[in-house]
Amino acid sequence: MAVCVAVIAKENYPLYIRSVPTESELKFHYMVHTSLDVVDEKISAMGKALVDQRELYLGLLYPTEDYKVYGYVTNSKVKFVMVVDSSNTALRDNEIRSMFRKLHNSYTDVMCNPFYNPGDRIQSRAFDSMVTTMMIQVC
Amino acid sequence: MADEALFLLLHNEMVSGVYQAAEQGEGENGRCITKLENMGFRVGQGLIERFTKDTARFKDELDIMKFVCKDFWTTVFKKQIDNLRTNHQGIYVLQDNKFRLLTQMSAGKQYLEHASKYLAFTCGLIRGGLSNLGIKSIVTAEVSSMPACKFQVMIQKL
């Protein structure tokens, strides 16, 4: 169960970011923004990486005492960042991976939505509700 | 195959639509190419997002170009690019000896003067795809004898 889900543009500005509870929104914004450091690191490292490390899923970006931050980057260099509560130990890598897949799927739908032009903030309700399911769904 | 036919026909209609609009004086004719190209651009962006969803991450530029020539082209035009050449300086030439959008016109030089209309969209398609993969580029095209045609991709070095 994610506490924060963010979609970040090529140019590193947030296309979409949502978190629960909303009062700690700011904290998550900072966290996600900071996590971009690691994302960049991983992506650039990926340049020289071997084939097997060429998965879109970047794995755990970094853990903090209370949260685990996971990353995912699409081929279009759009980054997904998901923050998970550390106490939620049931969540294994595979669940995270599949959650990212779901995220990616609905992001592609957004991209193909005529009312969305690439680079704008994501307003799509469909996307939003999908994220909601991720946030409440207990894996 | 129906989907393919649909795409081809739709594309034809689009081209003629744009040009008719230009006849009625919305925008001078030069813009038509650009207009079509821009349509292609947006479509390319969307398509590439879909197509690369399940592919591994790309190693480098060349890797991406290969993807465009193989998977992308196959999905859109039901065949691969026949020949990809590059100078390793950011210029790639994609040669398609039997370009789908031209095949339904008569081969050879007949209608040659109209050929470029039917390439503009695809130019945009490539440019849009690449740009969504983070590669800024300019795509131009050339036909000397239909249905064979070349697309030239000039990549903007960042």
Added chain:
Amino acid sequence: MAAPGDAPPPVVYTMENKPIVTCAGDQSLFTSVYPTLSLQLPREPMEWRRSYGRAPKMIHLESSFVQFKEELLPREGNKALLTFPFLHIYWTECCDTEVYKATVKDDLTKWQNVLRAHSSVDWLIVVIENDAKKRNKTNILPRASIADKIRNDFCNKQSDRCVVLSDPLKDSSRTQESWNAFLTKLRTLLLMSFTKNLGRFEDDMRAVREKRTEPGWSFCEYFMLQEELAFVFEMLQQFEDALVQYDELDALFSQYVLNFGAGDGANWLAFFCQPVRSWSGLALRKPIDMDKRELVRRREASLLDLRSYLFSRQCTLLLFLQRPWEVAQRALGLLHSCVQELRLLEVSVPPGALDCWVFLSCLEVLQRLEGCCDRAQLDANVAHTVGLWSYATEKLKSLGHLCGLVSEEGPDSEDLNRTVDLLAGLGTERPETANTAQSPYKKLKEALSSVEAFQKHYLDLAQASMDMYSSIGRTRSAKLVGKDLAEFHMRKRSPQKAELYLQAALKSYVAEGWALPVTHTRRQLAACQKLLGQLEDYLQTSSLLASDGHLTEDERRYFCQEVVSCAQRPPDSPGRRILLPLESFAQLRELSFRPAGGAVHVGGTLAVDVTLSSRMPAPVPLEQLGLRLHFSAARGPAQPRTSSPSPCPPPLAARGGSPAPELHAVLERSPSDGDGALASAGIICRNVHLLLRAPEPAPGPDAPTRLVLEDGPHALHREGLTLQPGDNLVSFQTQAAEPGTYTLRQLWASLGPVCFLLPRLPPPAQYDVYSQEPQLHVEPLADSLLAGIPQRVRFTVTTGHYTVKQGDSLQLSNVDAMLVLWDADRRASVYSSDREKTSDTTLRVQASDRVTSIGLPAAPAYHVIEFELDVLSLPSAPAASESIGEAARPPWTTQDAQGAEPRMATTDHKVSIDCPWSIYSTVIALTFSMPFRTTHALLSAGTRKYVQVCVQNLSDLDFRLSESCLLDTEGSADLRLVPLHTQALQRLHSRQTLFFVWELLWGRPPPPALQCRFSLGFTPDAQERAPVALRPYTYDFRLEGFFTLYTVCAEIRPPPGAEHCRTGALCSLEVAVTRLSDLLEADRDEALAQGQEQLPTRLLYEVVDNSSNWAVCGKSSGVFAMPVAARATHRVRMEVMPLFAGCLPLPDVRLFKYLPHHSVHSAQPDADSWIENDGVSVDRPADEDSGSVRSRGSAHPAGSGEHRGLPMPRLQALPPGQVFQASAGRQVLVLPSGDDHVLEVSVT
């Protein structure tokens, strides 16, 4: 993860214990060999084949040799592995049988029995041979016989358990060989023993683990058990395997904790849930932390103890494996998970205890790594350690907060108590770090000791982790730490330090478009700047915040208030302006001019409408809102300019915006083949150079653009208005002064010293001021002026820069053909430049015979005076010469001639007007057109004559016509014109034609020509009584030779016998020309030409049938002489044949006067016509109108032409009046010829 290969191997804490090998038998002998042995044994590796399909390993064996004692052998059930003797060796160098029998044998037997008793089968007997010894012996047995004896005494069927080592202390090849053989044997046996015993051990262990669900099971016990194994692996330097053991334990424990969290708690776990009492971080310096181990063994370890111990072991092994960075990583994970586990197990932890533990642990790990890696390595692997650094920093910070060390007013008593408790929890410093200056323990103690110390340590740490972050390019993380630092500094009331960090952070957030962090950081920055008293920056930040939607309404209001109030505060230094960018305050939405187009005349007023949308949450009173103008006297064109700057897009949307490619289709024609066939078609890009240029870094939105408030003479102000939130429409009024172009440059809004400035208006907006010359226009109201009746014209005076004073007047120099009419109540109205009526006065007009002067009403500059006057152009007859052309036209044909709309005859009148503003007089031309078109015709009936005048109304008006009259201007006696039409006044509607007919009566022979004038009174039907007496419309014309001289009568008779003509049958045409009168004035001249005696006039007749109903057979024309006498008749006969059946009109018969060439009058021969016509030239009208003849006036087309050479006869048309076609209009019935099958009917 592994350290770079080139790095030196880490310091390895070799374990003191090695696999134990006991030695029995001859001790002294063993000691003599021992050095070599211990040296040789590890030298060569040996392959160790493992059970459970584990990969074989090469091992360098070592062992500690101890003297054999029975108590060394493990009792039943003792699982200890470390102390387990893996091999037992018996040493002897006995070489004679006696000795053997006597002592050695028994000894051996005893030894074996002991072993057997403990069921240990790993033993070896070594026999050492010594040549030296042998020499001084007498009874020598064959070599190795002792060994043989021993073999069959002891080693039943495992003879390899007895080896001979010969001359171990010599060095000879033999010695070498035997050593090698021996060592190999020794190693093999050792390994066999390992395999056997470890295998057994592992089985036992596994069995224990299987029991873990049973109630009595204890983790600690199991821990000890598996660790034993780990130890052994470590002992064998199989660190990998050793590590695996610990990792398994780790995983097992974690799993238990998780399960506990999930609900099913193993009871043994309960023990780990005891409240944390000591938090003296990790201890990694000793290979084995024995006292912690002891705690575990005694089942007294707390969770932290267990974890610490476990990790210290893992750490050690990882270091052995030269994977220091993994240590760092695992450490971070461990610390986090510990915190989590404590939470999960709901272990009660004193506040801050964990922070201490984590802090100490971080530092411990870091120092441990520093201990075993050199700088270069450390720097190269910052990425792995930085996490620990920042974690430590974080923890120290929270400790600081906890112990009240960050507040400026130091810690209070309870803070101190808390601190004391915390320190107590650290216990005493461990001996191994006691004498290291910077030990974590010391650091923490010191840091918590005083505010200053804390600050120092905290800053150091934070700085360190910041530098590390930035050194590995994790700028964002660095910025975040920076922000913490800033917060710290703020708490310490040292904003100047904070500011930089905040600025840096803010910059990156803004640059990457992270709204919330931006807002948050900005708020901090604001506070900071306020403290620093950086008024300018503070105001800017506040205004930005005030317009920030992410803040609550109240906060926004607060910052807005800040700006306003600060503006009201009297400026510290008078005249000092604080310039701030306008965007933060308000946004220029739209800008437009009134009048639109932004062109205004000098002195005119122009309004600039500015739509400014205020971003402030509350109304803001502005002292002044201003527009800075740039004036250029260069007169620019005044095309309309209305600019609406698009609201500036978000910085990021702009970022993507690179110029779009300009694509064009191109066709390439091959130059080779001439027809230029297409070689190729394609698409090219026109602006490649633009696009492929590497993008210049777009300046961040907050790029420091120097704001400069331009000053200059030209500006527009509005004082004291209040900007409401949202859109405000402000319009600037200006009185246009000197002509030129005014460009809008800057927009500023000032409140007190604060001045929000828009340094450049997005699109260049400008307006033009022009000055204009005064002008006079005169144009008719109707589209065309009609002559003869009063017509209205409008006078328009555009005053331009000239001011019309009272008494200024226009002087019209009169034209006699045109009158200017006016009446008393004519009004002149004055309009302002934008067409609203300002005044309206009666017009004063005086007229002398020369000039008419029109007094203008006083009017200011750039106004328009308008008034209307009537003008009357006197109607005059147009030259009527060619109108005789109509003469013979039958009346009915005149009608359809109207079809081709004839144009009105026009006359121009030029009036010169003197205007008060200029010395030159303006000349205006008015064109009047004649409403009527008049034609006349002379009609004959035999000798009776009628004059027909046809008046056509071309105008759109209807007219009332009165007293039409026709009179002979020569007034020749007894010539009367008797009107045959009605005399009453008539209406002539638009586009209508009216005919007047007079009969011409005379007594005496009339004059050859008549000069007539037709006159007609007319008034427009519309208006009653014309303002002035209108002149009648007159039309002059001349009638010539109107008296009939000849009648021509043609007749066609059917061929004799037939009573009707038939097609194709020849009929006879008889033409009779009769002279009606004697010599008359009319043809006097010709007569004179012949001298006195009366020569007969020579006439030429011609029969033409241009409707080709008739075929004329034989000659159709001929000349004959006609005596000048009344009743003289000439007849001509000829044959004609009707070509059609039906009632056919007769062919025309034309009559000409024939003048032979010798006649004087042929003085001007007509070469052209001669060339045209064979033999005779005919003044034949171009149009073949039947009987239409040229009037005398145009009788000599080239008459005035120069004389030509050869003389030749001429034909002269007779004036229309002189010939009367008696048979005109008569028809002959022609029947179709009987034998015709087809009946042709031609209708004419």
